[in-house]
Amino acid sequence: MTILSGPVRVGTPARQRVGRVGLYLALAAVAALFFVPFLWSLITSVKTLPDSVRFSLWPQHPTLAGYRDALTTFNFGRYALNSAIVATVITACNVVLAGLGGYAFARLRFPGRDALFLLVLASLMIPDQLRLVPVYQMVSSLGLVSTFQGYILIKLIEATNLFFMRQYFLSLPRDLEEAAKLDNAGYFKTFWRVMLPLAGPAIASVVILEFQGIWNEFFWPLLILQDQSKWTLPIGIAQFSFAYQTNWPPLMAASVIAILPVLLLFVLLQRYFVAGATTAAVKA
Amino acid sequence: MPRARAGWSQRRKEALVGYAFVLVPMSVFAAFYLFPMLYAAYISVFDWGVRGKIEYLGLANYRELLDDGLFWRAVRNTLQYTAEVVVLQTPLGLALALIVNGKIRARTFFRAAFYFPSIASSAAITAIFIFILSSDGLVNRVLGWFGLPADTSWFGDDRFALHAIVGLNAWTTSGTIMLFYLAALQSIPTDVYEAAAIDRASRWRTFWKVTMPLLKPAHFFVLAVTIIGALKVFDQAYIVSRGEGGPNYSTLTIVLELFRAAINDLRFGYAAAMGVVLFAFLFTVTLLQRRLFGNSEAS
Numbered sequence: 382m383t384i385l386s387g388p389v390r391v392g393t394p395a396r397q398r399v400g401r402v403g404l405y406l407a408l409a410a411v412a413a414l415f416f417v418p419f420l421w422s423l424i425t426s427v428k429t430l431p432d433s434v435r436f437s438l439w440p441q442h443p444t445l446a447g448y449r450d451a452l453t454t455f456n457f458g459r460y461a462l463n464s465a466i467v468a469t470v471i472t473a474c475n476v477v478l479a480g481l482g483g484y485a486f487a488r489l490r491f492p493g494r495d496a497l498f499l500l501v502l503a504s505l506m507i508p509d510q511l512r513l514v515p516v517y518q519m520v521s522s523l524g525l526v527s528t529f530q531g532y533i534l535i536k537l538i539e540a541t542n543l544f545f546m547r548q549y550f551l552s553l554p555r556d557l558e559e560a561a562k563l564d565n566a567g568y569f570k571t572f573w574r575v576m577l578p579l580a581g582p583a584i585a586s587v588v589i590l591e592f593q594g595i596w597n598e599f600f601w602p603l604l605i606l607q608d609q610s611k612w613t614l615p616i617g618i619a620q621f622s623f624a625y626q627t628n629w630p631p632l633m634a635a636s637v638i639a640i641l642p643v644l645l646l647f648v649l650l651q652r653y654f655v656a657g658a659t660t661a662a663v664k665a
Numbered sequence: 666m667p668r669a670r671a672g673w674s675q676r677r678k679e680a681l682v683g684y685a686f687v688l689v690p691m692s693v694f695a696a697f698y699l700f701p702m703l704y705a706a707y708i709s710v711f712d713w714g715v716r717g718k719i720e721y722l723g724l725a726n727y728r729e730l731l732d733d734g735l736f737w738r739a740v741r742n743t744l745q746y747t748a749e750v751v752v753l754q755t756p757l758g759l760a761l762a763l764i765v766n767g768k769i770r771a772r773t774f775f776r777a778a779f780y781f782p783s784i785a786s787s788a789a790i791t792a793i794f795i796f797i798l799s800s801d802g803l804v805n806r807v808l809g810w811f812g813l814p815a816d817t818s819w820f821g822d823d824r825f826a827l828h829a830i831v832g833l834n835a836w837t838t839s840g841t842i843m844l845f846y847l848a849a850l851q852s853i854p855t856d857v858y859e860a861a862a863i864d865r866a867s868r869w870r871t872f873w874k875v876t877m878p879l880l881k882p883a884h885f886f887v888l889a890v891t892i893i894g895a896l897k898v899f900d901q902a903y904i905v906s907r908g909e910g911g912p913n914y915s916t917l918t919i920v921l922e923l924f925r926a927a928i929n930d931l932r933f934g935y936a937a938a939m940g941v942v943l944f945a946f947l948f949t950v951t952l953l954q955r956r957l958f959g960n961s962e963a964s
Contacts, residue, residue, distance in 0.1 A: 400868075408764055408775065414836070415778055421803055422793040434801045478693075481686040490676070491683030497691060504698035506951070510897060510920050511944040514708055514927050514937040515701035521715075535697045538690045568682040597786040599900040604928065615788030615900075622792050623907045629796055636789035643785055651777055654784060 419640070426633040433629040447630030448638075455625075457635045459610070460617035464639075467529055467602075467613060468595040471536045475591045476584055478538040483546025484572050488558065498547075505540045509600055517604055527608035532601060542587045549583035550576065586653045593643050593654075614639040702944075705937045713934035726938035736939065738914050739922040746827055746918065747895035754835040755887060758842025759880075765843065766850045776847070780840035787837070787900040794833045795820060795905060820905040823915035830901050830916060838894070842887055849883035850876075889954040893947060899924070919943055 425433050426447045428440040435441075452458040485491075486498050516535055517526075525531030557579070561571040577584075599615045606612060612620065618635050625632070647654055709726055712719040730736055765776045782790060797803045798819035809815035819829040853876070861871040899920040902910065910917025910925070923943065927936035 404764070404767065404769065408769065411761065411764070412775060412778060415782065415840075417803075418790070418793050418797055418836075421797060425796065436803075436806045478690050482690040485683045485686035489679055489683035489686070491680035494683065497687060500691070500694060500699060504694040506948070507698050507702055508897065508944055508947055510899075510923060511705050511940040512698065512701045513923065514933050514940055515704035516697055517927065518704070518708065518713075518717075518933060519697070519701070535693075537693050540694060540698070543690055568679065572686075593784055597784075597788075599788050599903075603903070604924075615786050618786075618788040618792050619904045622795060622904060626795070627799070632792055633796065636786075636792045639786040639789040644781065647777070647781060647784060654780070 422633040422636050425629050426637050428630055430628065430630055433633075434627075447634040451631040451634040451638065455617075455621055455631055455635070456609075456612075457614065457617055457621075457631075457638060460612050460614045460635075461638055463529075463606075463611060464596055464613040464615075467532055468592050470529070470533055471595050472588055472591045474533070474537045475539060475542045476587055479542035479546040479587055480577060480580065480584065481572070482538070482543045483548075484550050484576055486543070486547045487550035488576075489568065501540050501543055505544070513604065520605055525605075527606060527611050529606075529611065532605045535601065535605070536595065539591070542591060545587060546580065546583055549580055553579055582653075585650070589646055589650055589653045593646065596643060597639075705940050705944075708934055709937035709941050711934045713932075713937070715931045715933075718934075722934065726935050727942070729935065730938055730942065735914065735917065736919075736922060739910070739917045739919045742827060742915065742917055743896060743898065743919045746831060746898055747892060749828065749831040750834055750838075750895050750898075751888065751891050753831060754839045754842055755884075755891065757835060757839040758887070759846050761839060761843035762846035762850055766847055776843070779843055782837045783841040785837075788904060790837055791833065791901045791904040794829070798829055820916075821912060823911075823913040826905065826912060826915045830898070830905060833901055834895075834898065838891070842891065845887050845890070846880065846883055849880055853879050885954070885957075889951070893950060896943075896947060896950070 424438070424440065427443050427445065428437075429442055429444055429446065432441050452461075486494065486501075520526055520531045520535065523531065523534075525534065553576070557575050558571055561575045566574065596613075597615060598613075599619070602613045602616050603619075606616065609620075614635070618632070618639060621628075621632055621635060708718075710721065710723055712722050712726075761779050765772050765779065769775070799805075800816050800818040800821070804819070805815040805817060808817075817825060819825045857875055857879070858871065861875050866874065897920055898918050902916045902918045902921045903924070906912075906916045906921075908921075908925070908929070910921050919939070920943070923936050923939040926932050926939060
């Protein structure tokens with residue numbers, strides 16, 4: 382690895398040129414490694430079944446049959462709708478609850494606040510795997526297995542989002558709230574009219590990361606949403622692959638359907654994802 | 666929202682509003698995070714079925730775990746997976762970071778492209794890799810061009826299945842590692858490189874003597890995050906093995922075995938004991954990391 386960060390160039394011009402050619406060759410190879418799986422699935426999704434196991438870069442008979450079969454015969458339209466429903470509801474709940482809670486932990490004084498916040502941090506430390514049995518038992522006792530309510534209930538608010546909103550509110554200057562206080566605005570009004578509009582970028586991060594997280598999530602939907610009518614896209618993809626392993630075009634079409642919305646979000650709102658990567662690290 | 670009553674002091678009102686704002690989040694954390702930790706420990710000392718507790722067993726579930734060959738197989742697989750994936754993806758992530766930190770064209774694009782697999786659906790990516798690594802898939806085609814054996818079913822052969830998951834997850838996660846290293850690289854002041862240039866140090870030497878030592882906190886952070894993440898591997902193992910951990914238990918990971926014990930065998934007590942052991946292990950790893958390397962998140 383001779384590629385160095387930093388602005389300083391060393392070595393003769395000729396050596397530098399060789400270095401740059403090498404750099405771009407390496408870059409092209411690595412980029413190909415990252416693109417090929419996605420490209421191959423996209424190409425396969427518009428192939429016919431016999432065509433899908435042949436090595437042809439371009440489909441001989443391009444067809445949307447894979448998408449049609451996936452969306453209708455194999456119910457992926459339903460799974461996509463289920464994914465959209467749970468991701469939207471859970472994201473909305475997280476925004477509201479993380480906003481209110483984050484504001485309270487950052488700005489309001491109440492006895493036991495720091496102790497309660499320690500509990501928020503403690504819940505970040507508890508792995509999902511330890512929670513699997515007891516949470517499943519609780520959801521099951523409530524009669525909520527295979528219901529969206531059961532899944533939404535355990536995901537109403539995630540500690541990372543609350544933590545993130547609190548940090549953001551802490552970073553805002555206090556002057557504006559003081560002004561609102563002088564105007565005799567209530568706490569909720571101050572939060573709603575003054576603080577929330579200022580928290581736009583933080584809210585955008587929570588919306589994007591939570592939506593993407595739930596859209597992709599495998600572990601909890603697999604556990605809670607057991608009935609086929611409640612499957613989300615990732616569960617549908619797994620089950621389809623178990624049942625029809627070599628029916629590649631619809632499987633690749635379903636994968637494209639699962640990946641595409643996140644790709645669009647990512648292309649349009651990239652900076653929020655990158656900002657969130659550091660928050661995600663707090664979780665681990 | 667509690668209505669303000671005349672005569673209440675401002676402080677009391679503020680406290681009430683504070684409690685109201687955190688009530689729902691704290692209830693969720695208490696009910697679905699903190700209580701389950703205790704509940705898991707409680708369930709783990711029972712023979713516990715789908716209808717609840719059957720019989721008090723004391724530590725019998727834990728003793729059974731010690732003698733359970735399948736559980737130890739899962740532990741071995743998970744440790745092997747963790748070692749391989751960390752060794753593969755850490756240098757890969759660092760290399761990507763070094764490349765996209767350099768003065769290259771379209772580097773924002775490359776950063777985004779390398780990071781994207783980290784945020785795409787794990788199930789969809791696993792399905793794509795099942796296809797690419799199938800016996801008549803793309804990887805075998807390419808191997809065939811080089812005259813290598815080209816009919817391996819990578820996920821269907823117990824010699825390769827776990828390594829194939831390693832490859833798939835290294836491919837997926839290295840973009841996240843790239844981001845961590847990128848942040849660290851950008852915080853290195855440029856004057857240390859100027860000093861190295863004045864000393865006429867070669868690029869190779871500058872990398873090993875200047876960059877690497879300065880990345881030390883980032884290395885520890887990346888290792889801690891990736892090791893803990895790798896020990897919890899589940900989605901990919903579940904999907905490539907149809908939830909069974911096959912072929913021949915070669916892809917059975919700890920979390921997959923836990924899931925199977927709970928959902929397939931409905932042995933909740935036994936699965937809870939597994940969860941407690943896994944938690945104790947993860948907790949020890951985390952504490953060890955904190956103790957040894959301090960709080961390197963700040964980097």
